[in-house]
Structures are given as C-alpha cells and as structure tokens.
Amino acid sequence: MTRNVLIADKEYVSSQVLSDVGRAARDHADAVTAGAIAFPSHWSRFTVTIAGGGQSITIAPGELWKGDAIYSLEAAVDVGILDYLPPVGNEKWIAILAQPSNQTTRNRSAKVRTGIDPENPQPATQSVVGEEVRLVEFVVQQGTQAAPGSAAKPTVPESSCAVVYILLSGAGAQAIEPAVSDKVKSLYDVDGRLMALEVRVDALFQRVTGIETDLSALKGAIPKIIRPEIITQLQGGLARVEQLLGIPTNYVARFFDPGLTTEEWDESQAEWLADVREGVKFPKIAASDNRMELLDDASPDIKIKDGVLLPAWTEERLLDVTGSGGTRDISQQTHTVTTANTGTISRSSVEYGPTVKLCENTKEYANLGASAYLENFKTASGETFQNLGKTDNPWNDTEHAIGHSEFRARQVIQRSWSETYTYYTTQSYGVNGSVYGQTWLNSQERILTSLELDFARAGSGDVHVFLCQVNSSGTPDFDTTICKGTILAADIQTGWVKCEFRPTLLEAGKRYGWFTVTTGNHALRTVTGNKYAQGSLFWSTDGAWAQGSPTEDFAFRLNVAKFSTTRLVVEFAPLTLTGGMTEFHFTYAGWEPGGTRLPWEYAPKRTGLPDVWHPFSTDDNSPLRDVPDTCRIRAVFEGTTDLMPSIQIDNTARHRAYRRGPELVAISEDQTFGLGTTSIITETVMDDFDPAIHTVTPRVMVGGTVYDADTVTEIDDDYPESERVKLRASFTVPSTSSARYRLEVSSSSVIDQCFAETVAMFAF
Known part of the structure; x- marks a missing residue:
C-alpha cells in the first residue's frame, strides 16, 4: 500500500478519515490490478449450470477483471434463456457476457447523533451511504440459428468478456462451454x-x-553444391543428347522437344490449337487444296508425256550399240510369269511460310554451319532446309560468333525424299513369256525417252520392254522396274524398232538394264566380242535368276531428250483462298538434278494494281502481308539443252494455300518423371518474337488441372537477336510424378507470328 492514513492519539476520528482508510486500500488494489495483473476484460470463479429444465441458467459468484477495477457477483443469479430458444429442429449458440453494472453505492442502517449538545447526542437509527460497490451484470449475445451440427458461435468483441457459450435447441440448453480465452489465469x-x-x-x-x-x-x-541453374542446363543438354541419339527416355525427370514432329504432342486434347512442324506454330484456320493445273497445256513450249511435264524437246541418240554378230531368239526359254513392280517418280514439297532463323550451335540444326550457300541440309530428325547464308545481325561480325553464327533457312522450305525412283506406290504387271535383257553403265546424266531394238525375225505376239535397276551382283533386278513400254506385234518388223518410255532421269555413274518379256517367236540381233564391255547380255530361265553371256551384247540404241531452251516459264492455274492467304504448300512428283533449278514465283492479285511477280524469298516485307485472296503461280524451269527439271502432272500434284489463326494452344503427351515432385521448371525458346504483338504464356497440366507459373523470366542464353528469346517458368504443383507441358500464345497479327523453336520441362 503506497498510502497509509495515520490517526493521532486523542484525535477525534471523523467519518472522512475512516472513509480515506478504506479508499486508500481500494486504490492500492486497483493499482495492482491495472499495473501488475492487467487483464483487460476477463472473469474468474464464475460457474454456470443449467436450471429450470433447460429454460434458465444459474451463475455462481465470481469476479470480472476489467482494466484497473474488479467487479463482483456476491450471490448466485439466474438468467432466463427462454426468449432465445430457436424453433424446433434448429440449433443456436449464445454467449453470456459479463459487464460492469451501473450501481455504484449501497446504503445501510446506522445510529446517527441528532442533537447538537455534546453531553446529550440524542442517537437515532437512520439509512446512510454505507458502501461503494462494483457489481457485475450479464447480457446475452445471440448467434445465428442453423441446422443441427452447423450452428456457429457468436463473435464476441475484443472489449467484451465472454463467460460461457451455451448451445440451445427448441427444448432448451443442451451444452455449456466455458470461454477459456477470457478467463483469468491464476x-x-x-x-x-x-x-x-x-x-x-x-x-x-x-x-x-x-x-x-x-x-x-x-x-x-x-561451395561444393551445384547451383540450380547448372542443374537446369545439364538437364537441357542431356535431353538434347537423348533426342539426337534416339535414346529411350521413359521415366526421366526431363522432357525436351525441338518441335519438328508431333511425336511428343497430344493432338487429341480438346483444347489443341497448334501446328507442329519446324517449330510449334499457330494453327491453320483456313485452307484450299487443288490439283496443279496448267494455265495453257497446249502451249508449243512444253511437252507432256505420260504426265511428265518438261520444256519442249526432241530426241537425240545417247548410246548406239551396233556391229556384226549373231541373233538370239528371245522366246526360246521356258515361259514364266514375271511380276514387275514399276515405282513412282520421287516427290518434292515446297512451302512458303514464316521466316525461320536458326543458330548453328543448336543441335537440331548442327549441319547448318557446314552447308554451303543455297545448299540443302538435314536436321537431326531428317527434315530438309535450304541455307540462305548468314543474317545481317551485327553479332555475326564478332569473334564470339564463331560456331554460334545466325543463319536464315529458306522461308520456302523445300523437301525432297527418296531416290529418283521409289516403291512406296507400285503398279504390278504379271507378264507371261521368256525374259532376256541387257545392262549398261550410264556415264552421263540424261533424260531417257525411248529404246530401239534391232529385230532379226518378227514373230507373233507383243514384246513388253522394261527399264530396271541393277542389283549388287550386276544382274537386272526384274522386281524393281523404273518404267515400262510395249512394242505391239503389228509394229514389229525386221530392223530397228522403237519402244517409247515415259521420260526417265538416268543418273550418272549408275548401272541400268532393260529386259523383254514375250511369248512371240522373235529374234534380236547381237554384237559379238563384247563391243560394249560395260554391260552384259542376260537371260532368265525362271523369272528370278539371270544368266549372263561373256561374249555378246544385244544391239540397242538409247534416245534422250534434247531441249531447245535453257529457261522456260510455265504458269499454272492461280491459287485462291477466301479471306486471304499467308502461306503456300506445293507437293508434286518430279526431279531436279544437279545443275538445274525449279524456282517458283507468285504474283498477288490486287485491285487496281498491276500483277508483279515475286520469287519465294526470305524478305520480311513479303507481298503476302496484304493477305491476298488470289495469287498467280508459275514455275521457272532452268537447266541446259541436255538436262531439265520436271513436274509430274497427276492427282498427287497439289497446290495448297493456308491462313493461320491468332491463337495457339499446344499440349504435350503426359511426361512421366520417375519421381514425385512439387516443383517444375519449363524453358521455351521463341523465335520471331515481338513483345508488342505476341503474348506467350507457358503453363503445365497435372491431370486435368492447368497451373500458372509462379514466375516467368527471360533468359539471355546466347541468343544475340531480340527476336529470339528463352522464357524460364517456375511452377509449384501438388505432388505428382507426371505432367504435361502446355504452351499458349496469342498474336495481334496473322502475318507477324512467332513460333516455339524448342521446349523443355524439368522436374525438381
């Protein structure tokens, strides 16, 4: 107690002095309550019981500690709860709150002196202010009624003191829970x-x-722990090596794809909206597909033989094997049925589309730097591009660019596959008769048009003549023929008789053969002494095995095409696409031997403007930026008087036009990591990227749920040009052992479109 009231000896003690004694004691208790105990609004000793059959509650004496004062309940009190009961079938929580009462004083009866004479005080009993008291009262705070089991307790303000929470039903109080958080801790x-x-x-x-x-x-x-960035680089490099070497990659914590084929992509996804070819590109939303048709197929400047289109030609002799010798019956062997499979001419594809810029240190295009200007080179997956040389990027002039130079691959992507003749599509001929033939070494690349045979005797029956390849043993390969001709019996007479073929390209340095199949009693003249030593005469007794003659050859002449011009422009029917086109794609059979070229040119049709012919080039200011509805198309045949490229005019020769859309959604196959993870990183290399036009959003899918990246960072990874960027995205996902890479891109232009050059996904 900080203040003590002293009373002197013989002092008359007044009521004020005695009141000060009590007040000093209470002030000291208040100071301890506020300064040392300091409960802002708490209770102590209260106990609550259910009374009246659940219709009321009884609160036993206790104290309310509030700030610097203590308020008390001196006698038990009943609180009725009948008015707070919820309807039958519902429940409700209520809170019993303790708060100070308004009552502050309390009277008592006492004898009081009434007289003024000290000798005669005249005492009388009166009611006087006897106590200052701090009492507690209780209020009820209601919660919200709800179905049984779902009712919530009411929220009590921090300045209030909750003593208990009571659960009510239609029948009364059901349970009591003390408000422990508001209780004074002893x-x-x-x-x-x-x-x-x-x-x-x-x-x-x-x-x-x-x-x-x-x-x-x-x-x-x-210092010995490898940085996460190095782990990512190692994962990416290892994924590239696995892709190049074709190593199985099941159950590894990485996924890498150069976007050259659809092998790792799930086109069956309902949201799929992409085209995977030389990168992950925007999808084609409009297309036209038409057969190649000549604008003037009766032009005297061209010649079409069995569907092979060439500049007009005449025949000249390439090989003449004549001289003295004997004759050979070509029907003297036991007749057999020979099945000759005639192959188709090799096929080519030419595409005009978005600019493709490549760096030679990218493994998918490792052959780029070693290829010459305008030379075709193959990617790691076998796709063919044409090298158009280095770009004008200043990076190429620095010493750092050695082995890392930037090139352009032809925006016109030209592909050709197989050798001159393939056997994917064949036509079988079952012919009955004797089989005789002759092989020779072709020393000069020319286009064969006909073969002449010297008949010594003319019998009855047609003579089937086949041009074929020669197998490794130097004998005719009867099963793989290049072309077929027939000499009708009515046209056979003694002397030289011509058999015409479909124009056929003979490659220099290769051996070829011709053979006849007939049942007619015909005889051909031979030349003795192996005058033409580079080949041999053959005959077959069973249609499969051939026996050669060491002393004689058949007399024969080979005729080839002789062209009157070295350059010819041939126009085709125009391409049309409603709404406009941004890309071309031509597919046709034919050949383009070394020393010849078959470039294509186009002229967009514009209202009120003359038609201007443009070569297929890599110019970013392409005439197709106007998205024309119609384009004139022409092919330029360039060669020599001896050799020219060709086009096979048939149902497989197609002109296609496309227009791409502004939205891209590509989803990979589900990639199994072989481990559980909650952290995934993706890396996406975008080419032809313009942040003002393109929006790239890498995502991942776990099951059917799509997850956005926590962070997306642009990585400077030896990409010297601003149009190529690498985006690294980090994801936090529920624990999973597999995920799908998902790429979403939008473009405000159907012409200026980017594409994903490579994509990768790593589990950590």
Missing part, C-alpha cells in the same frame, strides 16, 4: 504452464545446438 495455472515450457526450452536448446553444428557443416559444403 498463478497456479501460470506456474504449471511455465514448468512445461521450461522442459521444452531445455530440449529446444539441445536441438539448437545440434542445428548450429549442422549449419557449420553445411556452410563448409555450400
């Missing part, structure tokens, strides 16, 4: 908790000591 309670805490603190000190030891060891090991 020293006994605090001591018990402190002892438990001391035990935990002792254990904590021991664990902290162990952690400090571990951290010291970890500090020494940190």
Whole structure:
C-alpha cells in the first residue's frame, strides 16, 4: 500500500478519515490490478449450470477483471434463456457476457447523533451511504440459428468478456462451454504452464545446438553444391543428347522437344490449337487444296508425256550399240510369269511460310554451319532446309560468333525424299513369256525417252520392254522396274524398232538394264566380242535368276531428250483462298538434278494494281502481308539443252494455300518423371518474337488441372537477336510424378507470328 492514513492519539476520528482508510486500500488494489495483473476484460470463479429444465441458467459468484477495477457477483443469479430458444429442429449458440453494472453505492442502517449538545447526542437509527460497490451484470449475445451440427458461435468483441457459450435447441440448453480465452489465469495455472515450457526450452536448446553444428557443416559444403541453374542446363543438354541419339527416355525427370514432329504432342486434347512442324506454330484456320493445273497445256513450249511435264524437246541418240554378230531368239526359254513392280517418280514439297532463323550451335540444326550457300541440309530428325547464308545481325561480325553464327533457312522450305525412283506406290504387271535383257553403265546424266531394238525375225505376239535397276551382283533386278513400254506385234518388223518410255532421269555413274518379256517367236540381233564391255547380255530361265553371256551384247540404241531452251516459264492455274492467304504448300512428283533449278514465283492479285511477280524469298516485307485472296503461280524451269527439271502432272500434284489463326494452344503427351515432385521448371525458346504483338504464356497440366507459373523470366542464353528469346517458368504443383507441358500464345497479327523453336520441362 503506497498510502497509509495515520490517526493521532486523542484525535477525534471523523467519518472522512475512516472513509480515506478504506479508499486508500481500494486504490492500492486497483493499482495492482491495472499495473501488475492487467487483464483487460476477463472473469474468474464464475460457474454456470443449467436450471429450470433447460429454460434458465444459474451463475455462481465470481469476479470480472476489467482494466484497473474488479467487479463482483456476491450471490448466485439466474438468467432466463427462454426468449432465445430457436424453433424446433434448429440449433443456436449464445454467449453470456459479463459487464460492469451501473450501481455504484449501497446504503445501510446506522445510529446517527441528532442533537447538537455534546453531553446529550440524542442517537437515532437512520439509512446512510454505507458502501461503494462494483457489481457485475450479464447480457446475452445471440448467434445465428442453423441446422443441427452447423450452428456457429457468436463473435464476441475484443472489449467484451465472454463467460460461457451455451448451445440451445427448441427444448432448451443442451451444452455449456466455458470461454477459456477470457478467463483469468491464476498463478497456479501460470506456474504449471511455465514448468512445461521450461522442459521444452531445455530440449529446444539441445536441438539448437545440434542445428548450429549442422549449419557449420553445411556452410563448409555450400561451395561444393551445384547451383540450380547448372542443374537446369545439364538437364537441357542431356535431353538434347537423348533426342539426337534416339535414346529411350521413359521415366526421366526431363522432357525436351525441338518441335519438328508431333511425336511428343497430344493432338487429341480438346483444347489443341497448334501446328507442329519446324517449330510449334499457330494453327491453320483456313485452307484450299487443288490439283496443279496448267494455265495453257497446249502451249508449243512444253511437252507432256505420260504426265511428265518438261520444256519442249526432241530426241537425240545417247548410246548406239551396233556391229556384226549373231541373233538370239528371245522366246526360246521356258515361259514364266514375271511380276514387275514399276515405282513412282520421287516427290518434292515446297512451302512458303514464316521466316525461320536458326543458330548453328543448336543441335537440331548442327549441319547448318557446314552447308554451303543455297545448299540443302538435314536436321537431326531428317527434315530438309535450304541455307540462305548468314543474317545481317551485327553479332555475326564478332569473334564470339564463331560456331554460334545466325543463319536464315529458306522461308520456302523445300523437301525432297527418296531416290529418283521409289516403291512406296507400285503398279504390278504379271507378264507371261521368256525374259532376256541387257545392262549398261550410264556415264552421263540424261533424260531417257525411248529404246530401239534391232529385230532379226518378227514373230507373233507383243514384246513388253522394261527399264530396271541393277542389283549388287550386276544382274537386272526384274522386281524393281523404273518404267515400262510395249512394242505391239503389228509394229514389229525386221530392223530397228522403237519402244517409247515415259521420260526417265538416268543418273550418272549408275548401272541400268532393260529386259523383254514375250511369248512371240522373235529374234534380236547381237554384237559379238563384247563391243560394249560395260554391260552384259542376260537371260532368265525362271523369272528370278539371270544368266549372263561373256561374249555378246544385244544391239540397242538409247534416245534422250534434247531441249531447245535453257529457261522456260510455265504458269499454272492461280491459287485462291477466301479471306486471304499467308502461306503456300506445293507437293508434286518430279526431279531436279544437279545443275538445274525449279524456282517458283507468285504474283498477288490486287485491285487496281498491276500483277508483279515475286520469287519465294526470305524478305520480311513479303507481298503476302496484304493477305491476298488470289495469287498467280508459275514455275521457272532452268537447266541446259541436255538436262531439265520436271513436274509430274497427276492427282498427287497439289497446290495448297493456308491462313493461320491468332491463337495457339499446344499440349504435350503426359511426361512421366520417375519421381514425385512439387516443383517444375519449363524453358521455351521463341523465335520471331515481338513483345508488342505476341503474348506467350507457358503453363503445365497435372491431370486435368492447368497451373500458372509462379514466375516467368527471360533468359539471355546466347541468343544475340531480340527476336529470339528463352522464357524460364517456375511452377509449384501438388505432388505428382507426371505432367504435361502446355504452351499458349496469342498474336495481334496473322502475318507477324512467332513460333516455339524448342521446349523443355524439368522436374525438381
């Protein structure tokens, strides 16, 4: 007690002095309550019981501690709850709140002096102010009624003191829960908790000591730990090596794809909206597909033989094997049925589309730097591009560009596959008769048009003549023929008789053969002494095995095409696409031997403007930027008087026009990592990227759920040109052992469109 009221000896004690004694004691208790205990609004000693059959509650005496004062309940009190009961079938929580009462004083009866004579005080009993009291009253705060089991307790303000929570039903009070958080904690309670805490603190000190030891060891090991960026680089490099070598990649924590084929992409996804070819591109939303038709197929400047289009030609003799000798019956062997499979001419594809810029250090295009200007080169997956030389990027002039130079691959992507003649599509001929033939070495690349045979005797029956390849043993390969001709019996007479073929390209340095199949009693003249030593005469007794003659050859003449011009322009029917086109794609059979060229040109049709012919080039200011509906198309045949390219005019020769859309959604196959992870990183290399036009959003899919990236960072990874960027995205997903890579791109232009050059996904 900080203040003590002193009373002197023989002092008349007044009522004020005695009141000060009590007030000093109470002020001291208030100071301790506010300064040392300091419960803002808490209760102590209250107990609550259900009374009146659940219609009321009884609160036993206790105290309310509020700030610097203590308020008391001196006698038990009943609180009715009948008015708060919810309807039958519902429940509701209520809170009983303790708060100070308005009553502050209390009177009592006492004898009071009424007279003024000290000798005669005249005492009388009167009611006087006897006590200042602090009492507690209780209020009810209601919650919201709800179905049984779902009712919530009411929210009590921080300045209020909740004593208990009572669960009510239509029948009355059902349960009581003390508001423990608002109860005054006694020293006994605090001591018990402190002892438990001391035990935990002792254990904590021991664990902290162990952690400090571990951290010291970890500090020494940190310089040896590989950085996450290095792990990502290693994962990406290993994925490229696996892709190049064709190593099976099941159950690995990485996925890499150069976007050259659809092998790793799931086109069956409902949201799929992409085209995977030389990168992941925007999808084609409009297309036209028409057969190649000549604008003037009766022009005297061209010649079409069995569908093979060439500049007009006449025949000249390439090989003449004549001289003295004997004759050979070509029907003297036992007749057999020979099946000759005639192959188709090799096929080509020409595409005009978005600019493709490549870096020679990209493994998918490792052959780029070693190829010459305008030379075709193959990618790791076998796709063919044409090298148009280095770009004008200043990076190419620096010493750092050695082995990392940037090139352009032809925007016109030209592909040709197989050798001159393939056997994917064949036509079988079953012919009955004797089989005789002759082989020769072709020393000059020319276009064969006909073969002449010297008949010594003319019998009855047609003579079937086949041009074929020669197998490794030097004998005619009867099963793989290049072309077929027939000499009708009515046209056979003694002397030289011509058999015409479809124009056929003979490659220099290769051996070829011709053979006849007939049942007619015909005879051909031979030349003795092996005048033409580079080949041999053959005959077959069973239609499969051939026996050669070491002393004689058949007399024969080979005729080839002789062209009157070295350059010819041939126009085809125009391409049309409603709404406009941004790309071409031509597919046709034919050949383009070394020393010849078959470039294509186009002229967009514009209202009120003359038609201007443009070569297929890599110029970014392409005439197709206007998205024309119609384009004139022409092919330029360039060669020599001896050799020219050709086009096979048939149903497989197609002109296609496309227009791409502004939205791209590509989803990979589900990639199994072989481990569980919640952290995934993707890397996407975008080419022809313009941030003002394109929006790229890498995502991942786990199951059917799509997850956005936590962060997307642009990585400077030896990409010297601003149009090529690498985007690294980090994802946090639920624990999973597999995921799909998902790429979403939008463009504000159907002409200026980017594409994904390579994509990768790594699990960590």
